[in-house]
Amino acid sequence: MVEQPLLRTRGAQAGPPRLPRHAAIERKPGFTPSFRSLGALAYEGARVSVAVVDLDSGETVFAVDERLVLPTASIGKILLLIEVSARLTERTVSDYAIADRSVQDAVADSGIWQHLQAPALPIADLAALVGATSDNLATNVLLRQIGLDAVRSRTERLGLVRTALLDRVRDVRGPDDAPQLSVGSAAELAWLFQALASDQIVDATTSRRVLSWLSLNSDLSMVASAFGRDPLSHRGVEHNTWMVNKTGTDLGVRSEAGLLRGPRTGIAYSVSVHFDDANLAARLRVMDALRTLGVDLLEYVH
Numbered sequence: 001m002v003e004q005p006l007l008r009t010r011g012a013q014a015g016p017p018r019l020p021r022h023a024a025i026e027r028k029p030g031f032t033p034s035f036r037s038l039g040a041l042a043y044e045g046a047r048v049s050v051a052v053v054d055l056d057s058g059e060t061v062f063a064v065d066e067r068l069v070l071p072t073a074s075i076g077k078i079l080l081l082i083e084v085s086a087r088l089t090e091r092t093v094s095d096y097a098i099a100d101r102s103v104q105d106a107v108a109d110s111g112i113w114q115h116l117q118a119p120a121l122p123i124a125d126l127a128a129l130v131g132a133t134s135d136n137l138a139t140n141v142l143l144r145q146i147g148l149d150a151v152r153s154r155t156e157r158l159g160l161v162r163t164a165l166l167d168r169v170r171d172v173r174g175p176d177d178a179p180q181l182s183v184g185s186a187a188e189l190a191w192l193f194q195a196l197a198s199d200q201i202v203d204a205t206t207s208r209r210v211l212s213w214l215s216l217n218s219d220l221s222m223v224a225s226a227f228g229r230d231p232l233s234h235r236g237v238e239h240n241t242w243m244v245n246k247t248g249t250d251l252g253v254r255s256e257a258g259l260l261r262g263p264r265t266g267i268a269y270s271v272s273v274h275f276d277d278a279n280l281a282a283r284l285r286v287m288d289a290l291r292t293l294g295v296d297l298l299e300y301v302h
Helices: 032-043 073-090 123-133 136-146 148-157 186-197 204-214 223-227 280-301
Strands: 047-054 060-064 069-071 098-100 120-122 182-185 242-250 253-261 266-274
Touching (some): 032 280, 047 186, 060 186, 073 136, 073 148, 073 182, 073 204, 073 253, 098 123, 120 123, 123 136, 123 204, 136 148, 186 204, 186 253, 186 266, 223 242, 223 253, 223 280, 253 280
Antiparallel strands (some): 098 120, 253 266
């Protein structure tokens, strides 16, 4: 198990597939457009944090306030998936163990299980729903089965100190509830994906299972909107690129972390923007800036 989130080892790249390399590539694409677009958001009062790490060299190639702790909405569900995957690997939980949903788990917004008739599903299927649609109901059922304390303990053992899943998903957050579902720093989240890609989160089986769940993610609306992939079918290599990501969305919060591999190299990335979501124009400026970052990432790996 990895203990230090600032580890910069290259490791085995079992998750992201190795792609054919372009010969004699000497260029080093820059991130000037991203710096300008994200800087404009910061100038308007948004809080911005970014970290991009080259998977082959382990070097940070682009960063903006990467240690800043910001709300990350559903990004923190990755920590739950890691704990579920670890238990499946340890066989303390079976893939086919059935979990029932209850009234206390009910929640709106993201996810599909709330619209289905099935009153219960296997643990592994619930994790797949979280990976595919950030399913809130499945998240709450898994948390009730696994326990938030267990997720926190696993997070601490991984060495993460600025990233945490704080609570279950709630329709309304009261004064006695955690103010956010999750928080995180871009540096730690980029490291987390780098470690998953290197089979270093618990072990290879656990890491690859988490990446498999996340590869189902249907939200390509932010950074990944620049990658030209089908939101409902993007698990394989296409046009010499491979990707996996997790997003987090809330009022005034847009966050994404993931992996992108191309013929030149691969990267782990994370970006969070906390902004005044007072009008559609402000939100669209954030989305445009995130897509600009995606364009720069795509250029970098090619």
